[in-house]
Amino acid sequence: MNIQGENKTQNRILSLLPLWIVIGIFMIGPLLVMATVSLMESNVYGGVHFKFSLSGYQQILFDTNLFDEIEFNPAYIIIIARSFVLALAATFLSLLIGFPAAYYISRQSNRVKNILIFLVTIPFWTNLLIRTFAWIIILGKGGVIESSFNFLGLLDKESSLNLMYTNTAILIGLVYSYLPLMVLPIYASLEKMDVRLLEAATDLYSSRIELIRKIIFPLSMPGIIGGSILVFVPCLGAFIAPDLLGGGKKLLLGSLIQFQFSYARNWPFGAAMAMFLLALVILILIFNAKLNRRHRKYEAQR
Template identity: 45%
Template sequence: MNLFRSRGQRRRATLLGLLSVPTIFLAVFFLGPLTIMLVYSFLEPGLYGGVVWRFFDLNYGQILGWADTKYERFDPVYIRIFLHSVQLAAVTVILTLIVCYPAAFWVSRLPETQKNLFLFLITLPFFVSLIVRLFAWVLILRPTGFLNQALMGIGLIGEPLEIIYTDTAVFIAMVYVFIPFMFLPLYASVEKLDMSLIEASADLGATRFQTFRRIVLPMTLPGIVGGSIIVFIPSLGNFIVPSLLGGAKVVMIGNLIEQQFLSARNWPFGSALAMMVMAAILLLLLYYVRLASREAETAPTVKEAA
C-alpha cells in the first residue's frame, strides 16, 4: 500500500514539475500583459501620451455610449468599426469553410503518399514570410497587376478592375492566409469519419442530403467549430492584411488599436478597445467549450444508435 502511495506521489510530483514551467510562462507573458492592459483601460489618458493614475471609465464610454462629457464624446464610429471587423472575420470563416470542407474530403480519400504531399502543400505557405506573401497579392490585384492584365489580355474586361484597397482584396488575402488554419481541423475530423455508417445509411434508403445532415455533418461538427474559432480569432484582430490590401479605405479593430497605441499614444483607449476584442473572443471560446461538453455527453448515445 505504501509502495502504491509513493508511486502516486512521485507521479503527481513529476506532473506538477512538468506543468509548472508552462504555467509560469503563461502567467508571466500572457496573463501579466493582459492584466496590465485591463488596468490601463480604466485609467485616464495623459495629455501628451501615457496614463494618469486615476479611475476613468469613459474609455469604454466612448465605445459603448456614456462618454458625453466636455472632453470625451461617444462616437458610433468605433462600434461600426468593431461590427465591420466582426463581419469581415465571419465572412472569412464562411469562405474558408466553403473552400476547405470539400477539399478535406477529397484529400482524405487519396492514397497515403499523395495525401502526405497535399498536407505538405497546405502547410507550405508557413515557410514564407506573411509580409512577402501579402505584397505578392498587392502585385497581383493592383490596377497594373497580373490579374487585371490577364483579364484585359483575353478580352473579359476593357479597363482595370478596382480590387486593391477594397473589402474584396481584404477577403481574398484573409481567406488565403487562413486556409491552413481551417483545413487542418476539418481534415482531422473528416479522417475519423466512419465510412461504414455512410454505407449503412445508403443501404437503408437515405438520400445523400439526409446522410450528410444526420451522419456526416454531426461527426465533422467538432472540426467545423474548431476551425471556425481558429480562423475567427486572428481574423478579428488582424491589422496587417487590412493595412496592406485595404489601405485607408478598410479599417478593422486591429488597425484602430494599433493607431491608438503607436500614433495617438492613447494607451487607455487602445487598451479598452483590446479588452472589447478579448471579451468577444472569450464569449466565443465559452460557447465552444459548452458545445464540446454537450458533444461529449451525447457521444455514448450516438454510438449506441450506430
C-alpha cells in the first residue's frame, strides 16, 4: 500500500513536471524579469541601465518636465481613467446587448440552444485583429455606413460622418470583441434557472418587470459578474481596437504599454505600467473570488 502510494506521488510529480517547468520558466519567469526591469533606469535609445531606480513607477504620477523639475503629472492618470471609463462602458453595453440574447437563448429547446450558443462562440475563436479591422470597412470614410447614408440621400457625397478615429469607434470595437464573453456565463447561469419559479411568481401576480428584477436578474447575478469581469479585464489592456479604430490619438493602458516598447523606448516605465495593470487585474480577480465564495455560502444556506 505504502509502495503504491509513493508510486502515485511519483507519477503525479512526473506528470505535473512539464507544466511546472514550462509555466514556471516561460510565464512566471518573464513576469519576474519584467518586475525587475520596472525597477531599473531607462536608456534613452532603448533597453535598460542596470541600476536600481523607482523612476518607472514614479513616472506614473510625477514626471520631470522639460526643465528637469519634478511636477505632478495627471496625464497617465487620465489615460488610466480613460481606459477605465471605456472598459466600464464596453462592459455595460455588452451587458445591455447580451443579457436579453442570453435569456432568449436559454429558453429555447435543447437543439436550438446548442446551435445558438455555438454561433455565439464562433467569433471568439476567430481572429480578433481581423474582426476589428472589419469595422474600418463599416465605419470608415466611404464605408458601408456612409455609402448607405449616401444611397438613402441622408448624406451628400462630399461630407463625412467622421465615425472613425473616435472614442465611439473604439467602444464599438471593444464591445464587438468581447461580447461573446458576456453572453456565455449569463447563459450558463440562466440555463440552470427553474422555470417553475417564474410560473409561481406569475401566479402570485408579479408583473413582467418584477419577474426580471426580483427573479431573473438575481438568479443570473453570478453569470453577470463573471461575464462583466471577462469583458472588463481584456478591455482594460486592449491594444488592437484603439490602435486600428482610435487613430493613435488617445492612448489607453494597453496601447500606452506597447508605446513604451516601440516609439518611446522606455522599458522601465512600460514594465511599471504593465505591473500596474497586472496588479489591477489581480485585485479584480480576488474581488471576484470573494464574491463567488459569498454566493456559494448563500446558496448553501438556502
